[in-house]
Amino acid sequence: MPDQVLDDISHRRYNPLTGSWLLVSPHRTKRPWQGQQEAPSKNVLPAYDPKCYLCPGNKRAQGDSNPQYKDTFVFVNDYSAVKEQQQDYHPEPTDKNDIASLLLQAQPVTGRCYVLTFSPKHDVTLADMTVSEILPVVQTWTRIYGSHLSATHPLRPAAEATLARIPTNPNGEVEPPSTNQLRYMQIFENKGAAMGCSNPHPHCQVWTTSTMPEEPGKEFTQMARYRAENGRHLLADYVKLEMEKKERIVWQNDGFLVVCPWWAVWPFEVIIIAKRHVRALVDLTDEERVQFAEAVQEVTRRYDNLFETSFPYSSGIHQAPLDCTEDEAETSWFHMHFYPPLLRSATVRKFLVGYELMAEPQRDITPEQAAARLKDCGGELYRRLLN
Amino acid sequence: MPDQVLDDISHRRYNPLTGSWLLVSPHRTKRPWQGQQEAPSKNVLPAYDPKCYLCPGNKRAQGDSNPQYKDTFVFVNDYSAVKEQQQDYHPEPTDKNDIASLLLQAQPVTGRCYVLTFSPKHDVTLADMTVSEILPVVQTWTRIYGSHLSATHPLRPAAEATLARIPTNPNGEVEPPSTNQLRYMQIFENKGAAMGCSNPHPHCQVWTTSTMPEEPGKEFTQMARYRAENGRHLLADYVKLEMEKKERIVWQNDGFLVVCPWWAVWPFEVIIIAKRHVRALVDLTDEERVQFAEAVQEVTRRYDNLFETSFPYSSGIHQAPLDCTEDEAETSWFHMHFYPPLLRSATVRKFLVGYELMAEPQRDITPEQAAARLKDCGGELYRRLLN
Ligand SMILES: [Zn+2]
Numbered sequence: 001m002p003d004q005v006l007d008d009i010s011h012r013r014y015n016p017l018t019g020s021w022l023l024v025s026p027h028r029t030k031r032p033w034q035g036q037q038e039a040p041s042k043n044v045l046p047a048y049d050p051k052c053y054l055c056p057g058n059k060r061a062q063g064d065s066n067p068q069y070k071d072t073f074v075f076v077n078d079y080s081a082v083k084e085q086q087q088d089y090h091p092e093p094t095d096k097n098d099i100a101s102l103l104l105q106a107q108p109v110t111g112r113c114y115v116l117t118f119s120p121k122h123d124v125t126l127a128d129m130t131v132s133e134i135l136p137v138v139q140t141w142t143r144i145y146g147s148h149l150s151a152t153h154p155l156r157p158a159a160e161a162t163l164a165r166i167p168t169n170p171n172g173e174v175e176p177p178s179t180n181q182l183r184y185m186q187i188f189e190n191k192g193a194a195m196g197c198s199n200p201h202p203h204c205q206v207w208t209t210s211t212m213p214e215e216p217g218k219e220f221t222q223m224a225r226y227r228a229e230n231g232r233h234l235l236a237d238y239v240k241l242e243m244e245k246k247e248r249i250v251w252q253n254d255g256f257l258v259v260c261p262w263w264a265v266w267p268f269e270v271i272i273i274a275k276r277h278v279r280a281l282v283d284l285t286d287e288e289r290v291q292f293a294e295a296v297q298e299v300t301r302r303y304d305n306l307f308e309t310s311f312p313y314s315s316g317i318h319q320a321p322l323d324c325t326e327d328e329a330e331t332s333w334f335h336m337h338f339y340p341p342l343l344r345s346a347t348v349r350k351f352l353v354g355y356e357l358m359a360e361p362q363r364d365i366t367p368e369q370a371a372a373r374l375k376d377c378g379g380e381l382y383r384r385l386l387n
Numbered sequence: 388m389p390d391q392v393l394d395d396i397s398h399r400r401y402n403p404l405t406g407s408w409l410l411v412s413p414h415r416t417k418r419p420w421q422g423q424q425e426a427p428s429k430n431v432l433p434a435y436d437p438k439c440y441l442c443p444g445n446k447r448a449q450g451d452s453n454p455q456y457k458d459t460f461v462f463v464n465d466y467s468a469v470k471e472q473q474q475d476y477h478p479e480p481t482d483k484n485d486i487a488s489l490l491l492q493a494q495p496v497t498g499r500c501y502v503l504t505f506s507p508k509h510d511v512t513l514a515d516m517t518v519s520e521i522l523p524v525v526q527t528w529t530r531i532y533g534s535h536l537s538a539t540h541p542l543r544p545a546a547e548a549t550l551a552r553i554p555t556n557p558n559g560e561v562e563p564p565s566t567n568q569l570r571y572m573q574i575f576e577n578k579g580a581a582m583g584c585s586n587p588h589p590h591c592q593v594w595t596t597s598t599m600p601e602e603p604g605k606e607f608t609q610m611a612r613y614r615a616e617n618g619r620h621l622l623a624d625y626v627k628l629e630m631e632k633k634e635r636i637v638w639q640n641d642g643f644l645v646v647c648p649w650w651a652v653w654p655f656e657v658i659i660i661a662k663r664h665v666r667a668l669v670d671l672t673d674e675e676r677v678q679f680a681e682a683v684q685e686v687t688r689r690y691d692n693l694f695e696t697s698f699p700y701s702s703g704i705h706q707a708p709l710d711c712t713e714d715e716a717e718t719s720w721f722h723m724h725f726y727p728p729l730l731r732s733a734t735v736r737k738f739l740v741g742y743e744l745m746a747e748p749q750r751d752i753t754p755e756q757a758a759a760r761l762k763d764c765g766g767e768l769y770r771r772l773l774n
């Protein structure tokens with residue numbers, strides 16, 4: 001335990017990646033629990049669903065047909081959150097004498113959103129897939145990231161060398177928009193109805209924008225500050241510390257550490273962190289791509305095993321911006337967040353509402369308790385043991 | 388419209404209260420909509436539920452019985468998120484040479500959490516209640532806030548004068564904990580199953596803590612900065628601006644302005660802002676308490692009318708800390724946030740997941756469109772017109 005007393009008292013913990021605090025109430029886990037016990041959930045989906053807009057061969061909303069793809073398939077989202085081309089908008093500069101310029105600030109955003117399927121099979125999830133089936137997903141993430149880097153990006157040479165080593169995929173290649181250089185690429189997955197995901201076909205989204213989004217922007221600022229103040233990388237120090245403390249580790253291999261972070265907000269939140277200084281996907285060696293696929297497999301399988309259900313979550317990769325300076329690339333440290341809402345069973349979830357929205361995130365079980373539970377959930381995927 | 392072009396292009400808007408940005412995708416509202424139409428929902432709850440732990444006369448989890456209260460009733464939460472008394476914990480000061488002191492920071496939090504019922508009736512909500520029925524709720528909020536102020540608080544004289552004018556309520560009075568002075572009081576309501584609220588009996592929660600929570604803390608920093616830079620209050624300027632622009636106003640009376648703020652994240656998010664410099668509940672005059680009750684009534688009734696359903700939301704009051712300097716009290720500006728998740732109907736909600744968690748909040752309909760809809764939703768509560 002970090003300090004035995006923290007396992008019993010209400011306290012706040014600091015998230016050095018975002019510079020914010022959260023409230024931890026470990027004594028609350030002693031509340032009586034009358035929740036139901038769920039039966040282990042089996043997979044009842046078909047391997048192919050003629051109505052799914054992601055299954056091979058099917059038609060999508062705007063009339064395009066999906067190819068008979070083999071592993072991954074990438075296409076531009078039919079209803080992107082950002083537009084590639086749009087009318088110009090030049091906000092007025094802020095001016096102390098013009099209240100509107102201070103309080104009604106807007107800035108234009110352009111970009112493009114992709115959908116990326118993980119498998120042609122409608123009825124699998126990352127937890128069901130083997131490491132060699134997840135590897136093509138990591139390869140496609142790497143190719144799509146590498147292909148969107150700016151012409152002068154410090155990671156260009158690394159990207160070219162890496163992309164030359166990854167097998168091409170006729171259904172996984174995309175050209176970046178030619179209009180203007182994009183600033184950031186957010187790869188994220190929303191899994192499960194509890195996370196508002198309406199299609200169980202395994203897939204993620206890739207949103208690229210001309211602006212740096214808030215969350216990676218905050219992390220970037222904090223990592224840059226830490227580096228300036230301490231002369232070391234925040235996540236390098238954190239990996240070292242967690243490997244020494246051994247209190248929040250869920251799993252690890254040579255390339256990656258999986259922990260329930262000290263500052264976890266979601267009950268079973270985890271972070272996959274590169275052990276060495278990997279700035280972005282294109283920095284990964286052939287071996288590390290396999291190790292990363294393995295880490296993703298371990299996390300998602302343990303999640304499903306925890307409550308014997310298909311575990312909902314949002315996950316996302318943070319890495320170097322698509323357009324940045326040498327110093328900004330150097331500050332970046334590749335990692336992946338998993339934010340799952342389930343708390344006590346397949347149906348009892350944590351809501352981030354009320355106090356969390358108005359005041360401060362709050363959690364009951366400690367990250368140390370969560371890590372211990374997830375550590376014990378290895379082994380065969382529970383669904384394979386049902387009949 | 389703010390600038391006509393913003394109604395069509397993807398852009399970001401700045402929240403000056405928190406210093407963060409959000410993504411707005413107005414073109415996306417042109418997506419085809421195949422959602423179901425809901426029938427107007429009637430109230431099917433009993434006026435008294437023998438199993439409800441908030442109904443008058445009933446027993447609560449830890450054995451206490453509720454009194455036969457008349458309007459509001461306040462009691463200490465049986466499972467508070469913070470403890471009043473606990474073991475001491477003195478964190479090590481941060482030290483550049485000790486990574487753990489930088490990356491595993493914690494601080495103790497003490498405090499007390501209350502539950503506050505709005506009515507003895509199990510089957511009403513604020514939307515069903517009249518202004519004169521909501522007034523005792525505002526009075527109880529005022530008393531509980533006033534009674535927890537520190538001995539040297541700059542609002543003490545105001546609080547004493549105000550509390551002397553508010554009728555006492557044998558079931559609405561509480562003494563603050565005698566152990567140590569608390570820093571902040573967060574009054575918030577979680578309404579509806581969509582917000583994880585398990586009990587429909589109308590009530591809110593009041594959490595007091597020895598620490599300043601993140602959200603009001605961020606707002607406080609931003610308001611202080613604005614004041615230092617511009618010599619005026621941020622929310623004074625904002626009220627003035629919105630009253631001039633008339634683009635996001637939902638409703639107003641002499642004391643309060645209700646707008647869908649420029650920076651709204653939730654589809655029908657609104658903020659109630661005091662028009663004059665009110666630092667906290669105890670600053671409100673007798674007339675303003677009625678006006679505030681009226682504003683709360685207008686917001687909640689319009690919400691219910693919008694989709695003809697009992698509208699879920701989280702709401703919360705931000706005001707001066709319980710313990711603060713003259714200057715901090717002066718910086719505070721009383722306001723109330725409403726964050727409702729519904730998007731298109733009683734069952735189609737906005738999820739803040741995926742990109743929102745990993746990158747940046749995102750919305751489709753603009754605050755101007757939301758305000759126009761809510762402005763048109765006045766009139767009798769729809770339920771009263773059903774038979
Ligand atoms: Zn991150």
Ligand SMILES: [Zn+2]
Pocket residue numbers: 404603606705722724
């Ligand atoms: Zn506020």
